[in-house]
Amino acid sequence: MEESLRISVPEKMNMAWYTCDRWVEEGKGDRAALLFDDRKISWKELQAEVNRIGNGLMEIGVGKGNRVLLRTPNTPTLYASIIACMKIGAVPIPSSTLFRVKELEYILNNSRAVAAIADSEVVEPLDEARATIKTLKHLIVIGEPKKDQVSFENLVKNKSTELKCAEMSKNDEAFMLYTSGTTGPPKGIVHAHRWLMWTGDPIGKLEMHLKPGDVTLSVSEIAWMYPFGCNCMYPLYLGATVGVHKGRFDPERAFSHIEKYRATHYIANPTIYKRMLLIEDAEKKYDYSSLKMGLSSGETLPPDVFNSWRERFGCEIYDSIGQTEIHIFCCTRPGIVKMSSMGKPFPGVPPTTVVDDEGGECPKGAIGYLAISAKHPGLALRYEGREKEWAERFKAGWYLTGDLAYVDEEGFFFFASRSDDMIKSRGYLVGPKEIEDTLQGHKAVLEAAVIGAPDPTLGQKVKAFVVLRPGFQPSEELAKGIREMVLKTIAPFKAPKEIEFVESLPKTVTEKILRRDLRKLEVERKAKAEEVPKHAYGF
DSSP states (O other): OOOOOOOOOOSBOOHHIIIIIHHHHTTOTTSEEEEETTEEEEHHHHHHHHHHHHHHHHHTTOOTTOEEEEEOOSOHHHHHHHHHHHHTTOEEEEOOTTOOHHHHHHHHHHHTOSEEEEEGGGOHHHHHHGGGOSSOOEEEEESSOOTTSEEHHHHHTTOOSOOOOOOOBTTSEEEEEEOOOTTSSOOEEEEETTHHHHHHHIIIIIISOOOTTOEEEESSOTTSHHHHIIIIIHHHHTTOEEEEOOSSOOHHHHHHHHHHHTOSEEEEOHHHHHHHHTSTTHHHHSOOTTOOEEEEOSSOOOHHHHHHHHHHHSOOEEEEEEETTTEEEEEOBTTBOOTTSOBEEOTTSSOEEEEOTTSOBOOTTOOEEEEEETTOTTSOSEETTOHHHHHTTEETTEEEEEEEEEEOTTSOEEEEEEGGGOEEETTEEEOHHHHHHHHTTSTTEEEEEEEEEEETTTEEEEEEEEEEOTTOOOOHHHHHHHHHHHHHHSOGGGSOSEEEEOSOOOBOTTOOBOHHHHHHHHHHHHHTTOOOOTTEEEO
16 A cells, blocks of 8 residues: 655745755756756756856846746757746746647737747747737747847856745746647646645656656657656656657657666657557667656557557556646556556545536446545646636536546546547447547557547447558458457447548647547538548448
8 A cells, every 4th residue: 555645845935946956955966957869967057057047037027927938849948948937936838839820829918928938940930929919028039039039048148057046935826838729729727836746746756756867758848737747847856867858759769769868767648659569679679678667648548558568668657647737646656557547546635536516426436527626736726817717617625627537446547538528329328438448459450539429310329430550451341340349348339330440530739639529520521411431331
């Protein structure tokens, strides 16, 4: 049984001290904080860069409470800039380099950012977006700036490498992250300094078991909460080393980074793990012996991916569920693994449970709303400018995540679906996740997404969109074989009434499947009375 955590957060705290300065003050400044390509950046070097950036920002008037947008691929400068903003009491907003003008205009208006730091490679959409933004006073460019932009190099040149942390309360704003905006404009989620300990202690210590000497690696941009915590804040907080990966994901390059950095913790999502498993003889081509564990989030990790990764690479992948509003709050971890489950909540933190429509806890096995105690100090402070929407998340002392789940007799949590993804067919309420997991157990299936498609008789029929593995071709015979496998594995009413083979699935930039886009597609097809798609097979 896990030891219950005792989390103690001082009234005055600044995340910058806990993720950088402390290691220099404790005499560990020569240890590696970051690895980037062939460079090893020590804590002393990181601190010096943080202080130069912080002093440069203060010189142009950026200070406590000001928001600073960051738009750059993963680089040591991005990590240093995040910490520098926190150190002077400003609020960094790491943002995806995939955001375009419309999204950036919304974020700049919503956050009222006074400054932005951007890499010259990705500055153009931001430069265009700022044209109508009155609050943005400084656009600081890493690389070659234009005449109306500030040179990052000049901003930090000859700046002091000494800088004291601004005195901050544990409840003061520390950082903001924006969601991918799949249900409307991106939500700006504001977190306090206390978030570091209330999420970093359980995740970093109980799930990741991080310690000095460990090396984390993620191929995702740290503009998203999952890698922001697991491949930025938590390892820096616990004295481990961060492997920095710049650029888009490529499976061969990911393996080479694991080998080069001697990574102990690999942080990815199920899609990434699937694509890496497609690399033939990867276990013979690369040295992965440093790996202690993989971590996965975003979509449920299929059992076959867990088993294949463990068999080929000798370590387990721990699955989890989390949100930008808090980070991971339920996960599998060493000694706590049950196939297809989300694991268990962390001991020693405010509870996570499943509740009914009235906010009462559901009995074991009953599907309800996945909920976190409203008193959890790791929860966000608010949705910026969307207070009503934030207030609607709370009921009867619980924060409602928007997910449906159930708890088994052993206390393991199982994800059912997003609340708006449930399928009602022939009077049955069906969650897509179980069907998708079953489909992915077939040797031909790489990925699957299941929705409720309009049907005049059933109300909704279970429809599966399937991406095939290399070497398999769409056919009616294959569709029948896949459905037969499902019929033999789970209840017959859950088996797809239609299977459509597709080349890819619509996803967010964080690789979550956009089932709502597939539902919209089916509604539009029905409204237009379109012919059955070429590779769709009904039963």
